[in-house]
Amino acid sequence: MPADPLNSTSQQAVEVRRSARRRRTVSAYREGDRTVVMIPARMSPDEEQRWVGVMLDKLAAQESKRLLGDSELAARAAQLSEQYLEGRAQPASVRWVTNQNTRWGSCTPAEGSIRLSHRLRGMPEYVVDYVLLHELAHLLVPGHGPRFWQLLDVYPRTERARGFLEGVVAADRLPHLPAARDE
Numbered sequence: 001m002p003a004d005p006l007n008s009t010s011q012q013a014v015e016v017r018r019s020a021r022r023r024r025t026v027s028a029y030r031e032g033d034r035t036v037v038m039i040p041a042r043m044s045p046d047e048e049q050r051w052v053g054v055m056l057d058k059l060a061a062q063e064s065k066r067l068l069g070d071s072e073l074a075a076r077a078a079q080l081s082e083q084y085l086e087g088r089a090q091p092a093s094v095r096w097v098t099n100q101n102t103r104w105g106s107c108t109p110a111e112g113s114i115r116l117s118h119r120l121r122g123m124p125e126y127v128v129d130y131v132l133l134h135e136l137a138h139l140l141v142p143g144h145g146p147r148f149w150q151l152l153d154v155y156p157r158t159e160r161a162r163g164f165l166e167g168v169v170a171a172d173r174l175p176h177l178p179a180a181r182d183e
């Protein structure tokens with residue numbers, strides 16, 4: 001089956017698969033970091049383009065419904081602090097921001113505020129948890145010295161989450177985007 005790799009606005013790879021058995025139905029699903037759109041074999045290129053757009057919007061809308069809002073994010077932070085930092089990190093505010101494209105998360109210890117990049121939305125839960133925990137730990141220890149990483153060591157998926165984020169950076173070809181570093 002020939003596949004046409006396209007580029008969507010969300011910078012995700014889209015693979016269009018044509019199926020002779022399909023008559024009218026179009027469907028789409030995520031497969032790893034790709035989005036597969038199934039279309040009938042006889043669809044014209046114009047129709048294909050239109051349907052790919054429709055299906056990407058539809059998937060994004062479905063996924064955004066499952067995402068955490070700011071209040072859930074604050075609750076999640078409290079839970080992570082409790083579970084991994086003995087409840088010592090107590091942020092005054094935790095929220096999503098859209099103006100943060102080169103950092104996954106940031107915090108202002110003096111204000112107790114934590115901000116997470118909207119780019120994390122839709123990433124696996126353990127990755128969002130890692131970034132959240134990373135920023136929570138900064139409320140206790142600034143910088144990235146041994147004392148800081150010691151705090152993160154108790155989270156079992158630190159290495160995996162960092163690897164995931166590095167992969168995202170590599171895929172985006174943004175070499176200057178560090179993995180959840182925030183200085």
Ligand SMILES: [Zn+2]
Pocket residue numbers: 134138143144180181182183
């Ligand atoms: Zn950091």
